[in-house]
Amino acid sequence: MKHLPKHLRPRWRYLGVGIETWPDATIGRRDFQRALWYAAGNLLGDPGSADADLSVLSFTFDETTGEGEAVVRIRRGHVSTARAAIACVSTIEDQQVGIHVRGISGTVRACEERYMGRAGGPAEQRDVAFEGADRPAVVRGDAVDVSTGSGHVGATRLDLE
Structure with a gap:
């Protein structure tokens, strides 16, 4: 199968997302992805959710401190709607969470270098x-x-x- 020409390929943006919850909570990547899809579906509807195409690329969570971070991939023209959908996530698997977008980048590498690894510090x-x-x-x-x-x-x- 041939690749699409460069001008027809989808363009992406990458969001650095911080996650905070109680210290004994356990949150997995699949649970976080499911919560994002559910929030986007409820806020934007099925067509809007499919257009934004929120996908978790990397995810880490420390159960002892209750802090984690993720890189979320979205389509280029849907940054504001994706941020709104991420802000709607308040629980993941019946665990109360606080989620904030640390920043937006055009490449995964730049997102990881700028916004990842900046959790609240040692617990x-x-x-x-x-x-x-x-x-x-x-x-x-x-x-x-x-x-x-x-x-x-x-x-x-x-x-x-």
Whole structure:
């Protein structure tokens, strides 16, 4: 089968996406891809979702810190609609997530060099004083995720003093 001429080939843009959730959440690449397709389908409809063609090219997620990142490929003229669809993702497999677009690039290599590997930094697990008791927590910079009996509570260092 012959290749299409260069002027007829589809043009792509690549989004660097950051993912943040509670420390004990487990999210896989397939789950993230399914959530993107579902959000795009609900927001843009089937034709708009097919035009944007959101595809996850690379995905990493650290379960101990609850942070991850992905490179999402989209068609060139659909950047704003793809960003809107990504912003609509709030849960993945019943796990609450926060997703933000770090940046847009014209090549995969440039996207990885500019926007990947910039997670929130090293995470530290330790016990903190919260609600009058010592509780296990994951500390990332100024953000603290305190483990309680019913789940996690997001706090800052000022909340713990």
